[in-house]
Amino acid sequence: MSYGGIEAGGSKWVCAVGDSTNELIAVETFPTTTPTETIGRAVQFFAGHRRLIDGLGVGSFGPVDVHESSPSWGQITTTPKPGWAHTDVVAALQAALELPVAFDTDVNAAALAEAQWGAGSGLETFCYVTVGTGIGVGVVANGRLLHGLLHPEVGHMRIPHDRARDPFGGVCPFHGDCWEGLASGEALRQRWGRPAHDLSTNEAWELEAGYLALGLVNLICTISPQRIIVGGGVAKHPGLLRLVGVRVRDLLDGYLNAPEVSTAAGIEQYIVAPALGDHAGVLGAIKLAQLRAPVKQTLPTPEAVADRAG
């Protein structure tokens, strides 16, 4: 039994076919352009594997509507990304491919994959954070993906902003200097005039580590995760996660009585990179399809039907 998965990110889409393991049978990545073009490329990819797959899972950038009983289920809703607000991703895919589609946030999908095969394995409650163009967080709480009213939108938390040290106003079109507004890849690009992968000054990365730590401390205080997995392009900067861990311990200042967050050795196992690397999102999307999309039934043979009737 195989499934299709899409990690529908704000800057790129990853489409893949997989089964119940963490191996991918086929994979294709392309940039996120307009909804029509981007969804069209996904449809083209899956059409080429149509006979293999029994369902499709989508982990999407958001905010999205993940409540199946809602009229706008399957849509990207109020995103500031130009052209994408109120795009009905699920309807477009279902119409073109005639497959059942499961739908969640990109980060919840990644959290699901890490729960199944990665750094969240065996944990009841943990967070998957991605720091890329934006900041998103997927949450497993009490053993299940967390949705609640909508779904976590942790990038839009408010954190302290020391304007004397950092007069940059933030990049969030809704909130200016929310967490994502101050600490996302786009914030780095606009603050320093170059993308994160070209940034090497200590000043930039010290500031970034401080902001990331403030957000993680707020996650620790609210969700009380057993571990925090931090992925995304910005988080790959060498030494960044270690520095974030130091800052998190400084900020908590011994208040929480757990070696995971109060000791140097503990925090290195507590704030970690994704075990599945860049494939967490698309593997999670495939897992979503497996868990949630209704599965085609094998038709009973006429003999079996007769047997039951007899």
Added chain:
Amino acid sequence: MSYGGIEAGGSKWVCAVGDSTNELIAVETFPTTTPTETIGRAVQFFAGHRRLIDGLGVGSFGPVDVHESSPSWGQITTTPKPGWAHTDVVAALQAALELPVAFDTDVNAAALAEAQWGAGSGLETFCYVTVGTGIGVGVVANGRLLHGLLHPEVGHMRIPHDRARDPFGGVCPFHGDCWEGLASGEALRQRWGRPAHDLSTNEAWELEAGYLALGLVNLICTISPQRIIVGGGVAKHPGLLRLVGVRVRDLLDGYLNAPEVSTAAGIEQYIVAPALGDHAGVLGAIKLAQLRAPVKQTLPTPEAVADRAG
């Protein structure tokens, strides 16, 4: 079947006896002084009802250790409250009363009661916030009380602090100007030189509403609750919750596509007072006992034992 419950708060303890309803059979409230004296008064109260009760539940101020497999389970751990750090509440009660004891945070207990009989009824994911001497939050996530690594300690989130408008440094002995440090009853008392119930200037309550709204926005962005119940003495100030709701909508600025948090009518049903009033905590403690404390078995008669052997 009856149970005992203790809402073990930082400023007072409420002890009560109840059954599986939300009626209390007996109740007594006294101030939190030293551990010996306070636990002693609780023991005295329950000793007087000892034959009625089959188990005891405690909802305690924290941080506490709520993991039953941990060596420090049942203790108040790193609390800044003088004399109370590392107090083994459960061991003291068990030794004196010879009853099974269930143990959680005071706010998780209150959340449990509101889930059972109050404003959290029928919800999968919601928060119970108390704004009293400190700030605490109990969380029901995916239908169960949230513990995770330890338990939520939402009062210690970091929020923006505009020192130009509010130069007061905060009262948290660990973090200074964390959420509790800026917005708790103790913060109000120290900032304005009088307790919350004696404060009537608009300036004080406008500032308080702003801080409470920042914390609730962070809760909304992280946990995505379907409702937020706000109790505690400070929250009773007339008009405060309504003002907080206005500020929450301002801060979210339409980003979350849900009438609960984006419309005036929605937010009034979304940020609400506890339906159980001041009894949420102790009712939840009784419910904890009913759910978790092992129940005394009725001893089989010799005849029944013989029957089984035959």
